[in-house]
Amino acid sequence: MIEDLNVSVIDHPLVQHKLTLMRMQETGTKDFRELLEEISMLMAYEITRDLPLVDMDITTPVVKCKSKTLDGKKLGLIPILRAGLGMVDGIVKLIPTIKIGHVGMYRDPKTLAPVEYYCKLPTDVADRTLIVVDPMLATGGSAAAALSLLKEKGAKHIIFLCLVSAPQGIEALNKAHPDIKIYTASVDQKLNEHGYIVPGLGDAGDRLFGTL
Numbered sequence: 001m002i003e004d005l006n007v008s009v010i011d012h013p014l015v016q017h018k019l020t021l022m023r024m025q026e027t028g029t030k031d032f033r034e035l036l037e038e039i040s041m042l043m044a045y046e047i048t049r050d051l052p053l054v055d056m057d058i059t060t061p062v063v064k065c066k067s068k069t070l071d072g073k074k075l076g077l078i079p080i081l082r083a084g085l086g087m088v089d090g091i092v093k094l095i096p097t098i099k100i101g102h103v104g105m106y107r108d109p110k111t112l113a114p115v116e117y118y119c120k121l122p123t124d125v126a127d128r129t130l131i132v133v134d135p136m137l138a139t140g141g142s143a144a145a146a147l148s149l150l151k152e153k154g155a156k157h158i159i160f161l162c163l164v165s166a167p168q169g170i171e172a173l174n175k176a177h178p179d180i181k182i183y184t185a186s187v188d189q190k191l192n193e194h195g196y197i198v199p200g201l202g203d204a205g206d207r208l209f210g211t212l
């Protein structure tokens with residue numbers, strides 16, 4: 001049962017509305033890109049609601065007082081290339097100082113196995129909470145491999161943020177990395193015979209970069 005797994009569905013109406021627009025085949029690259037950026041920002045707003053705060057002494061034009069500020073916890077943003085790049089700008093607008101690492105991973109079209117081709121990370125990944133982003137969680141192979149790689153490099157606290165997921169992908173990722181919370185905007189029905197999410201939105205990377 002999906003409900004028993006370490007997953008949370010972000011069902012905010014604005015996220016769901018924008019996701020519907022992204023799914024539509026007539027939505028072109030420009031709108032797809034803008035919608036992905038907007039949704040990523042909205043989802044980042046939701047997943048950061050538990051960030052710890054501390055009191056800070058400040059002076060307003062009226063009086064001295066204590067006011068809340070983020071406690072300086074270090075964050076990192078890790079897009080899985082290519083499609084994860086489309087989620088970066090929206091999140092950076094909310095968290096401008098976030099450090100960004102990149103993991104390149106593509107899915108072999110025949111075997112659907114993940115192939116790693118790039119990795120460049122902030123040097124202090126072990127001290128950061130990493131938000132790993134990829135719009136699509138299909139078989140879960142790419143995400144599981146990326147998370148294993150990050151753990152090998154020392155990462156200790158990771159959350160995974162995607163837009164559309166398949167039940168198989170959530171189960172596989174949760175089995176491989178039960179410690180990592182998955183956030184998604186939708187758990188779709190299934191995968192088709194080519195490993196595409198149904199109903200899904202097609203190939204996110206191709207739609208984002210216009211390489212259809």
Ligand SMILES: O=P(O)(O)OC[C@H]1O[C@H](OP(=O)(O)OP(=O)(O)O)[C@H](O)[C@@H]1O
Pocket residue numbers: 080081082083084105106107108112114134135136137138139140141142143169195203204205206
């Ligand atoms: O869960 P999985 O079965 O591994 O599939 C999901 C992966 O497939 C897509 O990447 P793709 O291989 O198309 O690479 P791209 O982003 O360069 O287009 C997607 O962005 C995920 O990384």
Ligand SMILES: O=c1cc[nH]c(=O)[nH]1
Pocket residue numbers: 083136138195196197198200201202203204205
């Ligand atoms: O439906 C899918 C599955 C994997 N990757 C995509 O971009 N879309």
Ligand SMILES: [Mg+2]
Pocket residue numbers: 083203204205206
């Ligand atoms: Mg692709």
